Amino acid sequence: MEIELHTPRTDELDAAVAALRSWQSDDAPLQLHPGDLGWFWQLGAEKTAASVRTWTRDGEIAAVGFLDGPDVLRVTTAPDLMHDEALARRMAADLDDPERGVLPAGKVNAEIPTGAALNESLAETGWDTDEAWTPLRRDLSGPVEDSGLRIEVAGPEDAELRAALQRSAFEGSTFSVERWQAMAEGPAYADARCLIGFDEDGVAVAMVTVWSAGPGRPGLVEPMGVHADHRGRGHGKAICVAAAAALQELGSSSAMVATPSSLVSAVATYRAAGFVPLPERFDRHRAA
Structure with a gap:
């Protein structure tokens, strides 16, 4: 062969x-x-x-x-x-x-x-x-609780807000309206959603993008972030719960994510949102 x-x-x-x-x-x-x-x-x-x-x-x-x-x-x-x-x-x-x-x-x-x-x-x-790396999985066969945030699915008219949240959540990010548009035009985005979470005052505080692989298959959370001015208030957990609910609506069997094990706070956030850690995975490395 x-x-x-x-x-x-x-x-x-x-x-x-x-x-x-x-x-x-x-x-x-x-x-x-x-x-x-x-x-x-x-x-x-x-x-x-x-x-x-x-x-x-x-x-x-x-x-x-x-x-x-x-x-x-x-x-x-x-x-x-x-x-x-x-x-x-x-x-x-x-x-x-x-x-x-x-x-x-x-x-x-x-x-x-x-x-x-x-x-x-x-x-x-x-x-x-x-x-x-720590992989985490949330089973979606049962009901997903309310996230506590008002959730909107970002469309072209929300691209600037979605991009601004990305740049705030990840220092050094250059994500832009143009990049969101290019991503949304790709074939994988047909099974994806960008979500924006708003607090009780109507302020956009968090974002997440979820990717379905089709009904009955695991979906992916990538990326997830909270605006730098609104951290420490449980919004990370909330947007992760919203991500699970969105993937369930898309027919996903589970929600999956992986984060470096060294990012203890990220692992804790996903766990708080009902994601269960799986055995650690190690990269392979060639030194020279």
Whole structure:
């Protein structure tokens, strides 16, 4: 069986998004989600295509990788190939060789689903474990409580407010109306919603974007943030509850999120909103 590495064209991105949608399952560990590509789409289709790598086997997509920065690859495989040693060895060779155009020389990281054969293949080539992440999941089979905030779904007319909340919540963010528009035009956003939370005085205090992978599959929370002037009042928990409710309305089976384990307050916020921590996941790291 022939395995080939590709950098897709913009008109081939829909296939990668569709593959990621179909691979999402509550029985699988947290993995690369179509929402991850959807959020990156704010930079446009061409930059998104340049950041994606696909591995095909006999013409079918077997794995999808996403360069979340020049030296960080987030990658997953089709569920039935998660433990395929031949595919894992080929992917490890591609990740470890800068000339193959996946990762550059020097220090790099790879985010891989827990238990995937690629973890062991990279370990055999000298890659060590690195940053710890805490995945969290909220089951959506039961009712979701009221968040306590007034929630509005952001449309084009709310893009400036949504962007301003993003910039306030994340220091150094350059999110803009133009980026929101580019993200909203991407195929992954067809199953997404941007929510804005307002307090009892009508002030916009928090935002979140949620990404469905289709009915009966896990949805993703990415990103979530609270305005810098309104922290410490429970708005983070509230907007996370609103995110769970929105994903439930979209038909998601669960709401998933991952945050660095070092961000203790973020883990606590998600837990307060009913998200249950799963076993920690560790990046793979090549030191040089």
